[in-house]
Amino acid sequence: MEPLTEHRGVSGPVVYGFLRLVKVSAARQVALHDALTEYCRRHELALHGVFTERTAGTERSAAFTGLLDVLDLHDTYGVVLPALSHLGPKAIAAPRHARITTSGARLLLIRGPRPAASGPTAPRPDRARRRSPAPALDHDT
Numbered sequence: 001m002e003p004l005t006e007h008r009g010v011s012g013p014v015v016y017g018f019l020r021l022v023k024v025s026a027a028r029q030v031a032l033h034d035a036l037t038e039y040c041r042r043h044e045l046a047l048h049g050v051f052t053e054r055t056a057g058t059e060r061s062a063a064f065t066g067l068l069d070v071l072d073l074h075d076t077y078g079v080v081l082p083a084l085s086h087l088g089p090k091a092i093a094a095p096r097h098a099r100i101t102t103s104g105a106r107l108l109l110i111r112g113p114r115p116a117a118s119g120p121t122a123p124r125p126d127r128a129r130r131r132s133p134a135p136a137l138d139h140d141t
Contacts, residue, residue: 012045012046013078015079018052022055035082036080039080043108059095059096068100071103071104082109083109084097
């Protein structure tokens with residue numbers, strides 16, 4: 001009888017991390033790298049490498065170009081980011097985001113965009129919880 005899949009060395013989908021670490025402490029760098037590793041472990045993804053951008057350059061840095069190169073590999077599933085902000089400021093992030101998604105790779109965010117505060121789950125100040133003046137049960141029954 002063969003062992004169950006959970007007992008075999010099965011590799012998950014191949015992903016690559018991307019970190020933009022401009023003026024970041026060494027402790028923060030380690031924490032972000034650990035966050036990528038832990039996210040991949042929990043979601044059964046095979047983290048094959050992390051590309052790190054350390055300069056506030058243009059859209060085409062060496063790290064991002066390297067990331068695009070590995071996205072062309074046949075077994076690459078996607079890119080893991082701590083947050084969308086790791087693609088850079090808006091002027092750089094938008095074209096980078098487009099290049100990743102047009103490559104066919106998935107963009108996986110550890111911490112996604114924050115939901116709008118005006119959504120259905122947001123507290124509404126005009127709907128304060130009020131106590132009913134009438135008792136729940138009638139005393140006569």
